[in-house]
Amino acid sequence: MYCAIDFGTSNSAVAIPEGPDAHGASAGMRLVELEPGQTTMPTAVFYFVEGPENDGPPRAFGRAAVAAYVDGLDGRLMRSMKSILGSSLIEQTTDVGGGRGVKYLDVVAGYLRHLKRRAEAAAGAPIDRAVLGRPVFFVDDDPVRDVQAQAALEAAARQVGFADIHFQYEPIAAAFDHERSIDHEEVVLVADIGGGTSDFSIVRVGPQHAAKLERKDDILANHGVHIAGTDFDRRIELAAILPEFGYGAYGPSIAGSTPREVPSGVYFDLATWHLINTVYNPARVAELRSMRGFYADPRHHDRLMTVVTERLGHELAARAEGGKIAVAEGGHTRIDLSHVEYRLAVELGEAQAVAALDADIERIVDAARETARQAGLAPQAIGALYFTGGSTGLRLLAQRIAAAFPDARIVRGDRFASVASGLAVFAQRWYGRA
Numbered sequence: 001m002y003c004a005i006d007f008g009t010s011n012s013a014v015a016i017p018e019g020p021d022a023h024g025a026s027a028g029m030r031l032v033e034l035e036p037g038q039t040t041m042p043t044a045v046f047y048f049v050e051g052p053e054n055d056g057p058p059r060a061f062g063r064a065a066v067a068a069y070v071d072g073l074d075g076r077l078m079r080s081m082k083s084i085l086g087s088s089l090i091e092q093t094t095d096v097g098g099g100r101g102v103k104y105l106d107v108v109a110g111y112l113r114h115l116k117r118r119a120e121a122a123a124g125a126p127i128d129r130a131v132l133g134r135p136v137f138f139v140d141d142d143p144v145r146d147v148q149a150q151a152a153l154e155a156a157a158r159q160v161g162f163a164d165i166h167f168q169y170e171p172i173a174a175a176f177d178h179e180r181s182i183d184h185e186e187v188v189l190v191a192d193i194g195g196g197t198s199d200f201s202i203v204r205v206g207p208q209h210a211a212k213l214e215r216k217d218d219i220l221a222n223h224g225v226h227i228a229g230t231d232f233d234r235r236i237e238l239a240a241i242l243p244e245f246g247y248g249a250y251g252p253s254i255a256g257s258t259p260r261e262v263p264s265g266v267y268f269d270l271a272t273w274h275l276i277n278t279v280y281n282p283a284r285v286a287e288l289r290s291m292r293g294f295y296a297d298p299r300h301h302d303r304l305m306t307v308v309t310e311r312l313g314h315e316l317a318a319r320a321e322g323g324k325i326a327v328a329e330g331g332h333t334r335i336d337l338s339h340v341e342y343r344l345a346v347e348l349g350e351a352q353a354v355a356a357l358d359a360d361i362e363r364i365v366d367a368a369r370e371t372a373r374q375a376g377l378a379p380q381a382i383g384a385l386y387f388t389g390g391s392t393g394l395r396l397l398a399q400r401i402a403a404a405f406p407d408a409r410i411v412r413g414d415r416f417a418s419v420a421s422g423l424a425v426f427a428q429r430w431y432g433r434a
Contacts (some may be wrong), residue, residue: 001016003130004132005112013031029425044062051098057100080196084108086149091105092104109160133168168426169201173421179206185205187205187384196226199223201371203219223367223371224367229391232324236357240335245267246262246300259296263291276313279313280313323335327353329395333347361400365404368401368405380406385405387410387411392415
């Protein structure tokens, strides 16, 4: 038994072989249900301050980990664990609360163990062979640290019981789905745009390449920027929602003086997912409460205090994300904020969203163009654009990338599981050779 693991920065997925067909051969691969009704799971671990030890400190994974953090439970949330690979932190110990310390490598291993157990439960058998995805570069412009990063991920995988491990490049995996549908050689620009990064790879695909098990030479260029979905959500929240809570507002004129803008620090923190809980600190709340006189419109201060005292910051962020998605699908939406104040809502139109996101989108499009330049290819040489990653559902972004490569066909993979599905294709080829 074997599996394919997409250990992603934001989300992860696992695929295992289907049962045998009528001839005894594997009928294909399927994604594992990692959480009820979900085949992808946030790459997140929450360590609880209190609780019994069970094969390690008390912890939750995936959506349960994120929920524990949002609910304000005592503990430590760990996300973006993939970024630790290749850094000097990997062998260091970090405090996770309750007097407990955990090595960063063990944090990664604990998450992989959870994925492995979910896969084994679905397969009904032990699994000791795995294909793991990896970026073209774990660490940019540092080959030594890049090798160390893969070695650390392999060590974590072996620690949890995988004995036979093979790696495949994520952009190659993402291109496998497209490769199966074509009968000619083609150069594809894979646009993998998720929550934290926008990654581009130019890959040579086609039937004559599909038979090869080693595909690194088919990656012609790789480039990316640390701008993606969470940045879009932040821009939308600041542009459309937080002005109703005082962002960008001015205070009263005192003795004829020029009004001063309300301090903006709290709003930037409210719009930054991992900083929201810092706003709930009692000392911070007391400071914000004392600032009522800074606001010309007392309703702004009242709404802000409702958010911080009732811990509604993550809900605001979720509604900003929902507004972004609704605009991407329909061009206009109404964001309901009645959980803060009766009948409070804001309108968000496509023009406003474009204005808020324009600079970020242009940087992402520039990264796509730079990838082609690094490959030594003119835009016209790109035969297809393969979109994957949650943020490629944003129509404004996909249209701008497509405009930069006007001759390329648009191909849409599964936004959340195409890498895992591609790794599954490769795992079946790799372990099904015998």
